[in-house]
Amino acid sequence: MKTMKSIAQMICFCMTLILCSCGGGSGGEQPPPEPEPSNDLPLKVTGTLPVNGEPCSDYEEVPSDDSMVLIAFNWNEAQFADNYELAVMEGSSEVFSNMYSNLEAQVELQRGKTYTWSVTAINEFGKTPGNTYSFTTPGIPVGNYAPYAAEISVAFNTETMEMSISWVGSDEDDDALTYDIKILENENIILEETGVDANIVDPIQFIDGVDYSVEIISKDTSGNFSISTRSFKAP
Structure with a gap:
């Protein structure tokens, strides 16, 4: 009698284990979530x-x-x-x-x-x-060569939060060059000068993470010109 009771207890125990193992969800492991689409x-x-x-x-x-x-x-x-x-x-x-x-x-x-x-x-x-x-x-050029587009350089001083903007211009005819400069911060003009004969502007305050762009128009003495642009984000 004790043997029959033990067998019954064992069967109940096994059934409990089976039910527990089958009741943990709706059909096995869930698939991994879909990756978020990149918007870079x-x-x-x-x-x-x-x-x-x-x-x-x-x-x-x-x-x-x-x-x-x-x-x-x-x-x-x-x-x-x-x-x-x-x-x-x-x-x-x-x-x-x-x-x-x-x-x-x-x-x-x-x-x-x-x-x-x-x-x-x-x-x-x-x-x-x-x-x-x-x-x-x-x-052989017809008339006079236009200047080369100025090569623009930008350097940041994170201690003073100032950026230095300079450029190098050249001309195949070795003409003297002047420059029109425009600097934008988030599409707002923060500096605009014309007829500049230097190759650098005074340091400009910048804001972390803001978009800037520089446009330099190089002009020679014959009225020819070229346009150079550079866009960047402040660190």
């Missing part, structure tokens, strides 16, 4: 070719037109970018613009001219413009 803007593109501020040496002849040359453009991959928009300017006029998914292009341009170019990184969340570069196409 692309990082800035760095241009590599044509070399900034130099005559262009990487080109091909255009057999059907000796007044034109094919110029090779290259740039580095930007994180989060899906596409790249290449823009080529002569002064303030856009002479070429196209979208690419790769990191290179060839553009047919006139001989003997100075051009500026930039690449904007693009994805579904927005655009990030790159810095401006310049070059001169091979050939």
